[in-house]
């Protein structure tokens with residue numbers, strides 16, 4: 001089904017440049033992720049048929065519902081690119097107005113758009129009117145922060161204007177652009193945003209565990225949450241969140257459970273990408289999943305010796321035998337990985 005409803009029982013995977021690729025989205029769907037966002041893709045790159053963007057556009061029926069995240073700032077490229085994407089069968093779109101990395105800011109995109117709300121709203125309205133041309137009705141969300149500079153709280157004004165031009169949902173990571181990932185995400189602002197608009201509000205920011213996801217929904221009243229770094233450390237965070245909400249049994253995060261996750265991720269990567277680049281990438285990701293188990297150092301060096309997919313799968317099965325360092329109660333231990 002390519003449709004979705006935005007509600008607290010349906011956690012999303014956040015857009016994660018370098019990580020929320022097709023194999024990862026398929027992996028987290030197996031653990032209860034309701035909607036997976038793609039990595040951000042450049043509108044200008046798409047306009048000029050940049051080959052690097054092709055991998056980001058990869059999808060398949062099991063990937064639905066998927067939201068394709070665009071970034072860009074030049075209005076003239078949005079219409080033809082949206083047309084092209086609709087022609088490829090894409091239906092759900094998001095615009096990145098929150099990325100604070102220098103390269104993106106330099107092009108006037110990402111959170112830089114929050115300094116020119118007129119421009120941002122115009123881009124959103126182009127996306128909305130083009131998405132409406134999808135035979136089953138396309139949908140558009142905008143993902144933003146509180147504002148560009150610290151203290152510039154433009155998010156409520158912005159969200160109201162986005163609602164007026166027909167945006168279907170908004171997602172907010174409640175930090176300022178200049179803050180990057182420093183300090184804490186201010187969930188109280190999510191509550192204020194929820195009260196200010198009638199379209200669904202999705203929250204992102206410091207959702208490192210299932211518990212924090214449930215707490216964020218309870219404290220803010222927002223419609224849904226999006227796991228980002230929490231999912232990178234524990235792709236089963238979605239299942240934990242749903243179990244916690246429903247009061248059902250939360251899976252134990254032991255070696256054999258983690259080994260199953262790793263093997264699934266390796267097999268999905270091999271099946272849907274399968275090249276040298278993706279081999280090296282998954283090999284570097286695996287130790288992160290085994291965090292909290294004894295023997296990661298030995299695991300890391302055995303992984304580095306792997307030269308093909310079969311060896312990688314064999315090395316990953318060792319995780320099943322590793323014992324936890326301590327009882328983490330199923331929580332993920334999240335270091336800061338920032339873009």
Ligand SMILES: Cc1cc2nc3c(=O)[nH]c(=O)nc-3n(C[C@H](O)[C@H](O)[C@H](O)COP(=O)(O)O)c2cc1C
Pocket residue numbers: 014015016017018019039040069096097098099143173204205206207208226227228229230337338339
């Ligand atoms: C490695 C990495 C890549 C990210 N890439 C994107 C992106 O492409 N688009 C986007 O809107 N946000 C991106 N983000 C921001 C996340 O979607 C999310 O809003 C942010 O990490 C806050 O959530 P968290 O504290 O629960 O991780 C990225 C974050 C990280 C850590």
